Amino acid sequence: MEIKDKNGLTEREFLEQYRPGDYERPSVAADIVLFTAANCEENNYRRLPKKTLQLLLIRRGGHPYLGSWALPGGFVNPDETTEQAARRELTEETGVDHIYLEQLYTFSEPHRDPRMWVMSCSYMALIDSTKVQVEAGDDAENAQWFNIQLLTVKEDVTEAEDGFVTVTDYLLTLQHDEEQLYAEIRRIKTRNRTGTDVQYRIIRNVGLAFDHAKIITVAIERLRGKLNYTDIALNLMPEYFTLTELQQVYEIILNKQLLKAPFRRKYSILVEETDKLTKDAGHRPSRLYRRSRKID
Numbered sequence: 001m002e003i004k005d006k007n008g009l010t011e012r013e014f015l016e017q018y019r020p021g022d023y024e025r026p027s028v029a030a031d032i033v034l035f036t037a038a039n040c041e042e043n044n045y046r047r048l049p050k051k052t053l054q055l056l057l058i059r060r061g062g063h064p065y066l067g068s069w070a071l072p073g074g075f076v077n078p079d080e081t082t083e084q085a086a087r088r089e090l091t092e093e094t095g096v097d098h099i100y101l102e103q104l105y106t107f108s109e110p111h112r113d114p115r116m117w118v119m120s121c122s123y124m125a126l127i128d129s130t131k132v133q134v135e136a137g138d139d140a141e142n143a144q145w146f147n148i149q150l151l152t153v154k155e156d157v158t159e160a161e162d163g164f165v166t167v168t169d170y171l172l173t174l175q176h177d178e179e180q181l182y183a184e185i186r187r188i189k190t191r192n193r194t195g196t197d198v199q200y201r202i203i204r205n206v207g208l209a210f211d212h213a214k215i216i217t218v219a220i221e222r223l224r225g226k227l228n229y230t231d232i233a234l235n236l237m238p239e240y241f242t243l244t245e246l247q248q249v250y251e252i253i254l255n256k257q258l259l260k261a262p263f264r265r266k267y268s269i270l271v272e273e274t275d276k277l278t279k280d281a282g283h284r285p286s287r288l289y290r291r292s293r294k295i296d
Contacts, residue, residue, distance in 0.1 A: 026108070026117040030085040031073035031212070033104065033122065033219035034096070037236040037249045038129040038145065051245070052147045053252040054129075055174065055216065057181075058093060059142040064114050065209035069174075069181060071216070072143070073120070082121040090125065093143065100126040100235035105218055112211045120210075124219045126235035146174040146181070149255060150220045153184075163192030169203075172213055182206050183213035223253055231270045231291065240276055240288040243268075 002010040034056040039049040057069040072093045076085040091097045104122040153169040166189040174181040184203040200214045226232045247263050272292045277285040
C-alpha cells in the first residue's frame, strides 16, 4: 500500500505535479584556494633559500570584474559533484591534478555575484612547488602565483549577553612582480552558551574579484589551525626535504619564527629519516627526511 500525504497524493503523483520553477534556485560554483611554498631567490649561495607562501590567482578575461584577479574555479555541471568540478577546474585552468584537496566552506550570500545568486562551494588545495604547472584556461587572461600574507591588525574582545564577541581585523596582501593586491577583512566571532557564530566582512578590497578576499582569509585560518593537529603541511613539501625546510614552511604559514628545538620535538613524529643528504647546496650536507609511513 502506497503512503499518501495530507493532500492525498502518493510520492509518484506528488513528483508528477511538482514544479521546480516555483522556487528560486541558485547556481553553484566551485572555487579553489591553491597554496604552494616556493623558494625565494637568495644571493648568498651558502645559505638555504628562503620560502614564501604563494597563492594561485587567475586574471579575469571577461565581465564581471574584467581584469581583476580571482581564484581558479567555475560553475558545477549537472552531471558532477562539487569536488569533481573543483578538480576539473584545477586541471583545465592550471594543469594541476592529483593534489591534496579538502572542502573549505560554502559561501551563499545572495549578492556575492552581480550576475545572479551564485553559491560558492570552496575548496583548499596544497601542492609541492616542484610540481607546479600553470596554464590559464579559456575564460582567464592570465594565471600567476602571488606571494601572500595575512596579518592581524587589531583584535578586541568585549562581553556580550551570555558570552563574548571577538572582533579581529586582518590585512590580506598579495604581490606578484609590480602587481599588488590587498584587502581589509573583519572577522566577528560571537561565543555564548548556545555555541559560536563567525561572520566575515570585507571592509576594503583592491584588485580581487567577488568575495574572494573573504574565501582566501578563511582558507589561511583553516590551514593555520590544522598545523597543530595534522600533517597537512607535508602536502607542500617535495618527497625529500630537510627539517629546516619543513620549519620554514610552518613559519611562512603562521607568519612567525619558531624555535628550532621545540619545533623538532613536536613535529618529528610526522617524518622519518632517510639515508639521503642534500647535494650542491653550497653548505654542509644536511640529512633528508620524508613523510612518515606510520602516519595514517
